[in-house]
Amino acid sequence: MITMAKKKKDAPITGITVSKEEDFSAWYTEVLTKCELADIRYNIKGFVCYLPWATITIKKMYQKYEELLEKNGHLPLIMPSLIPERNFHLEADHVEGFAPEVFWVTEAGSSGLLSERLALRPTSETALYMMYSYWIRSYNDLPFKRYQSCQVWRYEGKMTRPFFRGREFHWIEAHNVFASEEEAMQQVYQDMEMTYQMIQEEFCIPIIFFQRPKWDKFAGSVNSYAADALMGSGKVLQLPSTHYLGQNFSKPFNVKFVDKDGEEKYGYITCYGPAISRIYGAMIAYLGDDKGLVLPFDLAPIQVVIVPILVKGKENFVIEKCQEIYDLFKDEYRTKLDDSENSPGSKFYQWEMKGVPIRIEVGPKDVEKDQAVVVKRHDGTKSFLPLKNLKNSVKKIANNFTIELKKSKLLDFEEQIEPCHELDSAREALEAGKIVCCGFCSIEEEGERCAETIEKDLGGFVRGKRVDDDKHKFASCINCGKPASCTVYIAKSY
Amino acid sequence: MITMAKKKKDAPITGITVSKEEDFSAWYTEVLTKCELADIRYNIKGFVCYLPWATITIKKMYQKYEELLEKNGHLPLIMPSLIPERNFHLEADHVEGFAPEVFWVTEAGSSGLLSERLALRPTSETALYMMYSYWIRSYNDLPFKRYQSCQVWRYEGKMTRPFFRGREFHWIEAHNVFASEEEAMQQVYQDMEMTYQMIQEEFCIPIIFFQRPKWDKFAGSVNSYAADALMGSGKVLQLPSTHYLGQNFSKPFNVKFVDKDGEEKYGYITCYGPAISRIYGAMIAYLGDDKGLVLPFDLAPIQVVIVPILVKGKENFVIEKCQEIYDLFKDEYRTKLDDSENSPGSKFYQWEMKGVPIRIEVGPKDVEKDQAVVVKRHDGTKSFLPLKNLKNSVKKIANNFTIELKKSKLLDFEEQIEPCHELDSAREALEAGKIVCCGFCSIEEEGERCAETIEKDLGGFVRGKRVDDDKHKFASCINCGKPASCTVYIAKSY
Numbered sequence: 001m002i003t004m005a006k007k008k009k010d011a012p013i014t015g016i017t018v019s020k021e022e023d024f025s026a027w028y029t030e031v032l033t034k035c036e037l038a039d040i041r042y043n044i045k046g047f048v049c050y051l052p053w054a055t056i057t058i059k060k061m062y063q064k065y066e067e068l069l070e071k072n073g074h075l076p077l078i079m080p081s082l083i084p085e086r087n088f089h090l091e092a093d094h095v096e097g098f099a100p101e102v103f104w105v106t107e108a109g110s111s112g113l114l115s116e117r118l119a120l121r122p123t124s125e126t127a128l129y130m131m132y133s134y135w136i137r138s139y140n141d142l143p144f145k146r147y148q149s150c151q152v153w154r155y156e157g158k159m160t161r162p163f164f165r166g167r168e169f170h171w172i173e174a175h176n177v178f179a180s181e182e183e184a185m186q187q188v189y190q191d192m193e194m195t196y197q198m199i200q201e202e203f204c205i206p207i208i209f210f211q212r213p214k215w216d217k218f219a220g221s222v223n224s225y226a227a228d229a230l231m232g233s234g235k236v237l238q239l240p241s242t243h244y245l246g247q248n249f250s251k252p253f254n255v256k257f258v259d260k261d262g263e264e265k266y267g268y269i270t271c272y273g274p275a276i277s278r279i280y281g282a283m284i285a286y287l288g289d290d291k292g293l294v295l296p297f298d299l300a301p302i303q304v305v306i307v308p309i310l311v312k313g314k315e316n317f318v319i320e321k322c323q324e325i326y327d328l329f330k331d332e333y334r335t336k337l338d339d340s341e342n343s344p345g346s347k348f349y350q351w352e353m354k355g356v357p358i359r360i361e362v363g364p365k366d367v368e369k370d371q372a373v374v375v376k377r378h379d380g381t382k383s384f385l386p387l388k389n390l391k392n393s394v395k396k397i398a399n400n401f402t403i404e405l406k407k408s409k410l411l412d413f414e415e416q417i418e419p420c421h422e423l424d425s426a427r428e429a430l431e432a433g434k435i436v437c438c439g440f441c442s443i444e445e446e447g448e449r450c451a452e453t454i455e456k457d458l459g460g461f462v463r464g465k466r467v468d469d470d471k472h473k474f475a476s477c478i479n480c481g482k483p484a485s486c487t488v489y490i491a492k493s494y
Numbered sequence: 495m496i497t498m499a500k501k502k503k504d505a506p507i508t509g510i511t512v513s514k515e516e517d518f519s520a521w522y523t524e525v526l527t528k529c530e531l532a533d534i535r536y537n538i539k540g541f542v543c544y545l546p547w548a549t550i551t552i553k554k555m556y557q558k559y560e561e562l563l564e565k566n567g568h569l570p571l572i573m574p575s576l577i578p579e580r581n582f583h584l585e586a587d588h589v590e591g592f593a594p595e596v597f598w599v600t601e602a603g604s605s606g607l608l609s610e611r612l613a614l615r616p617t618s619e620t621a622l623y624m625m626y627s628y629w630i631r632s633y634n635d636l637p638f639k640r641y642q643s644c645q646v647w648r649y650e651g652k653m654t655r656p657f658f659r660g661r662e663f664h665w666i667e668a669h670n671v672f673a674s675e676e677e678a679m680q681q682v683y684q685d686m687e688m689t690y691q692m693i694q695e696e697f698c699i700p701i702i703f704f705q706r707p708k709w710d711k712f713a714g715s716v717n718s719y720a721a722d723a724l725m726g727s728g729k730v731l732q733l734p735s736t737h738y739l740g741q742n743f744s745k746p747f748n749v750k751f752v753d754k755d756g757e758e759k760y761g762y763i764t765c766y767g768p769a770i771s772r773i774y775g776a777m778i779a780y781l782g783d784d785k786g787l788v789l790p791f792d793l794a795p796i797q798v799v800i801v802p803i804l805v806k807g808k809e810n811f812v813i814e815k816c817q818e819i820y821d822l823f824k825d826e827y828r829t830k831l832d833d834s835e836n837s838p839g840s841k842f843y844q845w846e847m848k849g850v851p852i853r854i855e856v857g858p859k860d861v862e863k864d865q866a867v868v869v870k871r872h873d874g875t876k877s878f879l880p881l882k883n884l885k886n887s888v889k890k891i892a893n894n895f896t897i898e899l900k901k902s903k904l905l906d907f908e909e910q911i912e913p914c915h916e917l918d919s920a921r922e923a924l925e926a927g928k929i930v931c932c933g934f935c936s937i938e939e940e941g942e943r944c945a946e947t948i949e950k951d952l953g954g955f956v957r958g959k960r961v962d963d964d965k966h967k968f969a970s971c972i973n974c975g976k977p978a979s980c981t982v983y984i985a986k987s988y
Contacts, residue, residue: 041628042621043581044612047574049625052640055570075546076553080662081645082597084537100603103576105614107598109649118538120599120614127536131543134535146546151575155603168574 015349016292024233028161028285035293035354037284038162046160046167050277053354054163056301058170058280062149064202064298065172065274068194074145074174079127081150082118087126090252097219098122101154103167120153125220125245125271128175129253136267138258139179143187144267147174149276163281164237164494171275177255177267184244184268188225191242191272192467195227198274199239203283204296204406205229206413207239210464210489213443213451218271222246228463228491229282230416234433236463236491237282240274287378287409293355294378297401303333304394305356309344309363321367321387325360328391333398352377357401358394378405417489419472423457426478426490430460435491439474439484450479460490509843510786518727522655522779529787529848531778532656540654540661544771547848548657550795552664552774556643558696558792559666559768562688568639568668573621575644576612581620584746591713592616595648597661614647619714619739619765622669623747630761632752633673637681638761641668643770657775658731658988665769671749671761678738678762682719685736685766686961689721692768693733697777698790698900699723700907701733704958704983707937707945712765716740722957722985723776724910728927730957730985731776734768781872781903787849788872791895797827798888799845803838803857815861815881819854822885827852827892846871851895852888872899911983913966917951920972920984924954929985933968933978944973954984 016034020027032038037054050058066076082105088095103120107113121127128146136144151170160166174191178184192209199205207227217224218241226241249255250266259265287294297303308315308322319339326337336356338347344361351359361373370387376397385393418429419437426436441447443465451462465486474484510528514521526532531548544552560570576599582589597614601607615621622640630638645664654660668685672678686703693699701721711718712735720735743749744760753759781788791797800823802809802816813833820831830850832841838855845853855867864881870891879887912923913931920930935941937959945956959980968978 039625039628042574042625043578044574044576047576049574050572052569052571055572058572059570076549077546078544078549078552078664080536080538080541080543081647082538082541082662087537102603103599103612104601105597106600107611109594109596109651111649117601118597131533131536134533153575155605157603168576170572 014346015353016290019290020232020288024285027288027290031284031288031292032162040162044167046156048162048166053301054280057295057299058276060299061203061276061280062172065198065276066147066149068198069147069172069174072145072190072194073143074147074176077146077148079121079124079131079148079150081121083121083124083127085117085119087130088119090126091220091249093248094125094220101156103153103155121150122152122154123271123273124148124150124152124173125175125249126253129249129255129269132175132177132267133254133256136177136255136257139260142177142179142257142267143183144177145174145187146176147172161281161494163277163284165278169275170277171273174272176270176272177250177257178270179257179259179265179267181246181268184246184270187270188242188244191240191270192225192227194272195240195242195274199227199229199279200410201406202296202298202402203279204402204409205239205279205282205286206410208413208489209467211443211467212241212464213447213462213488214445215448215451216462216464218243220245220248222248225467226464228489228493229286230413230435230491231282231285231494234416234430234435234492235494236435237278237494239279239282240272242272243270245269245271287405288355291349292353294405295355295357296405297357297398300355300357301334302336302351302354302356303398304329304335304358304360305347305351306335306337306360306362307344307347307351308337308339309361309366311364314364317367318362318364322362325362325372325387325390329394332395358397360394376401376404379408417472419474420478421474423454423478426454426460427458430458430490430492435489436460437470437472437487437489438478439476440486440488441477441480441482442485443488447477450477453479454490458490459492461493463489463491463493508840509847510784513784514726514782518779521782521784525778525782525786526656534656538661540650542656542660547795548774551789551793552770554793555697555770555774556666559692559770560641560643562691563641563666563668566639566684566688567637568641568670571640571642573615573618573625573642573644575615577615577618577621579611579613581624582613584620585714585743587742588619588714595650597647597649615644616646616648617765617767618642618644618646618667619669619743620747623743623749623763626669626671626761627748627750630671630749630751633754636671636673636751636761637677638671639668639681640670641666655775655988657771657778659772663769664771665767668766670764670766671744671751672764673751673753673759673761675740675762678740678764681764682736682738685734685764686719686721688766689734689736689768693721693723693773694904695900696790696792696896697773698896698903699733699773699776699780700904702907702983703961705937705961706735706958707941707956707982708939709942709945710956710958712737714739714742716742719961720958722983722987723780724907724929724985725776725779725988728910728924728929728986729988730929731772731779731988733773733776734766736766737764739763739765781899782849785843786847788899789849789851790899791851791892794849794851795828796830796845796848796850797892798823798829798852798854799841799850800829800831800854800856801838801841801845802831802833803855803860805858808858811861812856812858816856819856819866819881819884823888826889852891854888870895870898873902911966913968914972915968917948917972920948920954921952924952924984924986929983930954931964931966931981931983932972933970934980934982935971935974935976936979937982941971944971947973948984952984953986955987957983957985957987 039049105118212224221243227239228236329335418434420426533543599612706718715737722730823829912928914920
């Protein structure tokens with residue numbers, strides 16, 4: 001199952017043996033397997049089992065995201081996961097976009113065929129907005145902000161990869177209704193703000209938001225805004241996207257409200273879909289190194305591991321000291337005292353591989369010197385810390401862990417960007433693992449042919465126009481030479 | 495949608511208008527609607543939307559249950575929700591039991607028919623145990639304890655009722671493998687222990703555990719143990735059940751381990767399935783009263799509501815005081831200051847109906863007297879408390895709230911039980927809303943005919959044999975008159 005090509009020298013066979021830089025795919029597969037994150041042997045194509053080490057972190061990510069959504073006025077609900085086929089047909093673009101990806105329930109129990117096909121939700125617009133037409137009556141009900149944490153199913157044609165892309169994945173979807181376009185767009189901006197707060201600040205993955213070209217927007221939206229994360233080797237991965245749906249759904253689904261002026265009006269809708277399982281995949285891929293996982297402090301299933309270094313005849317007082325240290329931290333952090341029979345060296349490898357942020361080593365000499373050795377996972381730095389003040393010192397390290405990790409990992413996206421004026425230089429830049437920025441005729445429908453040419457010739461995708469200010473300006477489209485209406489970014493993608 | 499029969503007198507039309515005792519069904523439906531817990535207008539039969547007020551509590555119930563499971567050594571995982579049909583056919587009783595209830599996915603995307611039918615999991619034995627055969631290698635891996643929080647789908651023939659029974663419901667399922675029958679049975683007892691801890695201690699619903707008769711056990715189990723809750727009006731509702739599966743699944747699914755003696759052996763499996771959405775339904779049904787919801791303190795979406803009583807000209811200093819009180823509690827409890835334009839009376843009704851445990855009222859006279867009025871939802875008692883010490887007094891009330899609620903609600907099950915020696919007296923007892931206890935020939939297969947007769951003639955179900963010691967002893971079977979092998983309980987059920 002693991003491609004054994006390009007082994008690192010001197011790595012123990014139990015640790016990660018492939019270099020991430022040399023062969024990302026093999027590295028990722030090895031991390032999934034050896035860190036026990038996912039099992040791809042489940043017997044339906046594109047469906048995988050999420051193992052405990054991944055599940056614990058994913059649950060913590062959900063918790064953080066849900067807290068932020070609730071802080072920003074969203075209430076949780078739980079919707080049925082099946083959607084009647086007739087609901088889908090109410091919005092033409094939506095059904096066209098999702099039809100190729102829907103799993104259909106057609107039979108049930110011994111009674112056989114159902115009278116109507118039921119979709120496993122690929123996304124919940126067509127389930128929710130029908131209910132919104134009951135729930136929203138007047139301007140007093142607006143803004144109406146709801147979210148649910150759930151899984152969705154999509155019959156993906158593209159190659160699947162655990163967490164990155166699967167036929168069942170786990171996300172949050174927020175669906176909001178407003179009285180005006182302006183308020184709705186404010187929500188879109190808040191969604192982007194929340195994305196930065198979570199993806200960059202909490203999960204340590206750098207992103208840029210793009211307004212997607214018209215041909216690449218969400219099926220049924222007016223405009224879509226999506227974050228791209230640079231995953232190394234020049235490839236980007238789409239992380240959360242937020243969509244301004246305007247009245248495209250409120251009209252067919254009859255989502256109306258009586259306004260202050262007594263008139264009935266259609267609501268303006270936005271939706272936002274952070275895919276937690278995909279963000280988890282991006283996080284382990286982006287933060288990990290050749291030793292294995294690196295995790296933000298809050299998200300690690302075990303945050304502090306204590307490894308006794310035993311020397312014959314002196315086992316007892318080392319173990320005793322380790323137990324004391326364990327008691328010091330067990331209520332504050334998820335702490336483990338690894339008193340298994342493995343050698344200290346193999347314990348180091350094991351817990352480094354699993355991404356435990358802080359390791360505390362204690363040997364007989366340390367006990368004599370009243371000290372402990374504390375090692376930070378993300379940069380490997382080692383400190384010899386007096387036991388007397390250990391609690392405070394470790395607390396400081398814990399508090400700074402994610403800040404330091406972020407600092408080292410939120411490399412300037414800008415450095416990865418190469419402004420190009422011609423297709424040839426763009427091709428070279430893409431091959432060198434860069435993101436190309438260039439002039440482009442239009443991200444409205446009329447630009448699609450240029451984008452198709454670029455995809456065919458360069459293997460790169462037009463990701464859209466930056467949402468923040470763009471300092472790069474170009475006079476003409478890199479492909480057709482017509483006057484440029486905007487600056488776009490081209491990248492290979494997962 | 496709401497049956498308006500049997501209205502209470504003098505109740506405001508916005509509050510609950512039906513008496514729970516006189517018409518439970520109408521009361522339940524009205525609570526669901528007016529408290530905004532569930533919406534049954536979703537357009538697939540048996541599927542409902544869980545609204546925010548219910549969802550917030552359900553999420554808290556999940557959290558408590560998951561913490562307890564993890565404390566007891568279970569690790570979380572996330573499994574695919576689809577199961578290939580071939581997996582089902584590996585255990586004959588299981589497939590026979592579940593076949594009438596399975597929703598089948600047969601088509602996907604534009605490619606049409608799938609090569610194999612995929613079941614929407616009705617329960618995950620046949621998905622998990624196939625993977626367990628990969629994950630378990632040796633006695634070192636045992637006990638192997640995993641759980642997942644997820645939804646399941648069952649094409650129910652019985653009448654559905656939101657939260658009580660639906661075609662999609664939300665549960666936790668724990669699946670554990672042990673080296674011996676003895677250890678497995680220890681787990682079954684731990685499952686029952688956890689059930690008491692959660693259902694009785696946290697959620698305030700009284701239960702009794704029964705060993706289910708052979709004809710009513712989980713499809714594929716050796717023995718099933720299920721809790722029954724007495725829901726009022728003499729009907730019981732099955733709450734969590736735990737099953738000893740023996741080697742029934744480990745053999746067809748090849749769940750083997752190398753034991754200490756070097757020999758390969760099949761594992762002994764148990765599974766446990768608390769249905770959180772059903773427990774939620776039982777809780778609102780059991781604890782609720784004619785004013786609406788009553789909720790344990792920890793589970794209430796809002797725990798403390800502050801209602802200003804405004805008198806013209808004195809609004810400002812009342813609002814100011816309420817704001818001060820709000821600030822006092824906002825970090826400790828989920829607190830709301832209701833400064834809407836509704837009248838104080840309608841606010842009282844509203845928040846009582848929604849089950850907010852503590853209401854604090856402040857009017858101009860209270861401000862003058864430096865006091866606040868504090869009302870407990872579960873018994874309506876009112877205290878006039880000095881503002882000076884308000885934080886501590888409310889804290890005391892909050893800490894005692896669930897304890898008091900439990901005390902008043904965990905009525906002795908025993909009082910509801912009527913020992914009977916003949917079918918006629920049993921029939922009368924059932925009609926009077928009692929649970930019948932009586933002698934019975936056997937809860938092995940040979941007793942099934944007697945149970946069928948009882949169901950047909952009395953409309954009651956043989957729930958099984960108590961797991962704890964039974965002080966009631968009988969000489970002969972209430973139906974066939976043969977010597978009694980045990981004492982069973984007969985009840986009507988939801």
